Amino acid sequence: MTLPDAELDCVGLYCPMPVTMTRERIGLLEPGQVLLVTADDPAAEEDIQRWARRTGNEIVEFKKDGNILTFMIRKGAKDDRKE
Numbered sequence: 614m615t616l617p618d619a620e621l622d623c624v625g626l627y628c629p630m631p632v633t634m635t636r637e638r639i640g641l642l643e644p645g646q647v648l649l650v651t652a653d654d655p656a657a658e659e660d661i662q663r664w665a666r667r668t669g670n671e672i673v674e675f676k677k678d679g680n681i682l683t684f685m686i687r688k689g690a691k692d693d694r695k696e
Contacts, residue, residue: 615673615685617649624653631657632664642688650684658682
């Protein structure tokens with residue numbers, strides 16, 4: 614299991630906030646560090662995965678437990694703050 618370097622709780626927030634907050638928070642990490650994001654917005658499952666692919670970040674783990682989505686995202690080398 615990958616251990617996160619930082620955590621972000623987006624439970625109770627709806628589009629576009631989970632992606633927006635994930636982008637802002639991961640921008641503070643160094644390449645290779647991992648961000649744990651939890652959300653309950655059904656749209657976040659596709660939105661965060663699409664954002665990660667587009668910005669060069671990697672979803673290293675994804676889990677869906679009831680309505681709670683958990684993402685472990687490793688920051689890539691690309692500067693995603695411009696995306």
